[in-house]
Amino acid sequence: TNTERVGRARRMLYELLLADHPSPCLRQAATGDCELETQARRAGLQTLRFTPRLSPRGIDDSSPIIKVDHSACILCDRCIRGCSEVKQNFVIGRTGKGGGTGIAFDTDLPMGHSTCVGCGECMVSCPTGALTNKKVLEVRLPQGELLSPDELLKLPIFAGVSGTFLALNKGSVIRRRFRPGEIICREGEQGSTAFYVLSGQVEVSISTPMAHVKSGPPTGRAGVANFFRRLSQLVGSDEDQRDDGPQRFIPIDGPIDLDYGNPVARIGPGELFGEMTCMSFYPRSATVRALEETEVLEMLRNVLHVLQKNKRFKAELERGYRERALATHLRSVPMFAGVTDDFIGHLCDRVELIQYEPGQVICRQGEAADSFFLVRIGFVKVTQTFPGSEMVLRYLARGNYFGEIGLLGGGVRTATCSALDHVEVVQIRGDDFHAMLERFPEIRANLEAEAATRLAHDQERHQRVSTVPIADFLTQGLMEAQNLLLIDLERCTRCDLCVRACAAAHDGVTRLVRDGLRFDKYLVATSCRSCRDPLCMIGCPVGSIRRRDSLEIIIEDWCIGCGLCAESCPYGNINLHSFTVAVADELHPGQKKAVVREKATTCDLSRELKEPACVYACPHAAAIRVEPLTFFADKLALAK
Structure with a gap:
């Protein structure tokens, strides 16, 4: 092997491999120990005679x-x-x-989806x-006890996890201890970690009052701008009830939902919370405090991802959840409100928990419907394909369900449902679903009525989209709107009655700002589209923002004021309004202090009235609500 002939052959192989290899590769740049580049250097290879690969x-x-x-793979098969x-x-x-030829995961899937x-x-x-x-960059866990790989492997939840992985990711999981009353995480705060309770009990709660905001007494000069400078007061749920349906639950980033009437619950050993914050970086959905001496593991996303793939840990979490x-x-x-306890127990034994990666399709429009799904973690996007376009019908958060229309109406999916982020669903198979409907006919009646309403709205959208060509003459996102507030500048006298009417209809907090983009003679007012x-609707940690079948976006009164919806709206049509509330003073037990909290507000099309208040109040018919696909298509046709 040390002859000159073998040496030339070896150098030729190194040269051929390096021509198809980035230099330096990621490993060489980070640690300088890429075996291929090291061996080539030892063999005295200085320059390459072959043209490097042009397309990575x-x-x-x-x-x-x-x-x-x-591009750095040399097909040595060591990984296999x-x-x-x-x-x-x-x-x-x-x-x-x-x-x-290359390496592949589960027959050519991306590694993260395998x-x-x-x-x-x-x-x-x-x-x-x-x-x-x-490497997890620029993330430092709070003060805690750093555990070695050997110490972690002694914990039951890490049984079966690779010690190599734990050694490479040392510092990505720590042990923390909390005294009674100490806050572990607070609602609305940003975060990047999940928590696993080793011992003790913790309380999960939402401290933000269950109410909407209304304007407080005016301060300083009057005018529209002053609405946004006031501190607001709260409208209690008895004054402003969004829905008159059955008792509601608030979805949070944990294994339980909170009762709307008393949003407090307990979590004990073996429970995991904070998954959505850790995997998708959503704000914390609730405040968690220790009720007794408590010990938790705090972990970063890379560790949680491995645990979710671990069969033992996954089985233990699923058992506890059931x-x-x-x-x-x-x-x-x-x-499920009318279902008996014994049938609920029957379903609990038969359902299946399934995880989906971001972008993965759960069910596709036109496919055979064989299951009903309940969202446990994450957000599901529901879309419907029309000729020439695709429309997002809704986003479904924890506690929402889908798949019932296909099971009720001929066995064919009417929409495509896909994971928007890291999603886990509870799957109820079709035979169990139909058994429930046969046993509880009132549930079938309610579902059929709801399905008929949704299908009617979908058909109306289909007719609007299929009869109007999708024009590209608007570059400001107006064609994404389904209900646009326009002000005819040739008719408008700047009386501000529209703004005052909006404020009057919403307890003094206006949803309208008479400013925005211009198109032709129209002002596109700053109001929900x-x-x-x-x-x-994407990412709300407590699911308080949602769309009704009649198009309007509403924000429920359990909004925690994290501001994610306002940041996500590309048109600035959601505002955060401040209000004062008395909370316990942690520095002075038994006393309370006033703090400023926020809640989000947006236009709900004056859903309690026959038409939007701004449109009704305009004395010159300058303010109009339009469906832009039809409205602007007509305007263009007249201009030709």
Whole structure:
């Protein structure tokens, strides 16, 4: 092996491999120990005679813990042997032929969407920068006890987790201890971690009052701008009730839902909370405080991702969820209100918990309907395809359900439902669903009435979209609107009656600002547009913002004021209004202090009135609410 002839052959192979290899690769740049580049340097290879590859093979960044650079892969098969022979996970294999050969996960899926458990064996085996560990940058966990891999592996929840992975991600999970009364996390705050209770009891609650806001006494000069400078007061639920339906539950980022009338619950050992904040970086949905001496594990996203893939941990969480929370979760759905306890118990034994990655399709329009789904974690996007376009019908948060229309109406899906972020659903199979309808006919009647209403609205949308061409003459997002407030500037006398009427209809807090974009002779006022793709609904940690079938966006009174909806609205049509509330003073036990909190407000089309208050109050018919696809198409036709 040390002859000159063998040396020339070896250098030729190094040269051919390096021509198809980024230099330096990720591993070489980070640690300087890429085996290919090290061996080539030892062999005295200085320059390449072959033209480097012009088109990279691509990078797979879908896994939160391992980065895959296909251009750096030399097809040594070490990762395949580590995955199959050492760990026996059988996830990695080869795909393609000739020069197109590469490594693949579960028959060419992105790594993050495959059944990879994140053990890290492939990453340790890889001699180049093809498989590298993702570092969690610029994230420092609060003060806590750093646990070694050996200490973590002694904990039951880490049974079966790779010690290699824990060593590579040291510091991504810590142990924290809390005294009675100490706050673990607070509602509305930003975060990036999840918590697992090892011992003790914690209280989960929403401290923001269950109420909407109204304007307080005016301060300073009057005018529209003054509305946004006032501190607001609260309208209690007895003064402003959004829905007169059955008892409601508030969905939170935990294994339980909170009772609307008393939003307080307890979580004990073996429970996980904060998953949505950790995986999708949503604001905290509730305040969690220790009720006794409590010990928790706080972990970053990469650790939680591996635990969710771990069969033992997943089975333990699922068992606890079935025993302690599933029945309450099912009861929180209005359609299950009349179901007996024994049938709820029957469903609890037969349902299946399924996880979906961001963008993954749960069910597709036109497919056979075989299951009913209840959202447990995350957000599901519901879309419907029309000729030439696709419309977002709604976003479904924890506690919402879908799939009933297909099961009731001929067995075909009427819409496509896909995971917007990391989603977990409770799946009820079609035979159990139909058994429930046969046993409880009143549920069938309610579901059929609801399905008929939804289908009628969908048909109305279909007719509007299919009869009006999708024009690209508006570049400001106006064609995304379904209900647009326009002010005819040739008719408007700037009397501000529209703004005052809006404020009067909403307890002094206006939803309208008479300013915005101009198109032709029209002012597009700053007011909710009821968008086809309502980005404001994405990510609400307590599910308080939602769309009614009659298009208007409403914000329920359990809004915690995190401001995510206002940040997500691209048109600035959601505002946060401040109000004062008395809370317990942590520094002076037994006393209270006044603090300023916020709640979000947006136009609800004056749903309690026959038409929007701003339109009704305009004395010159300058303010109008229009469906822009039809309205602007007519205007363009007249201009031709």
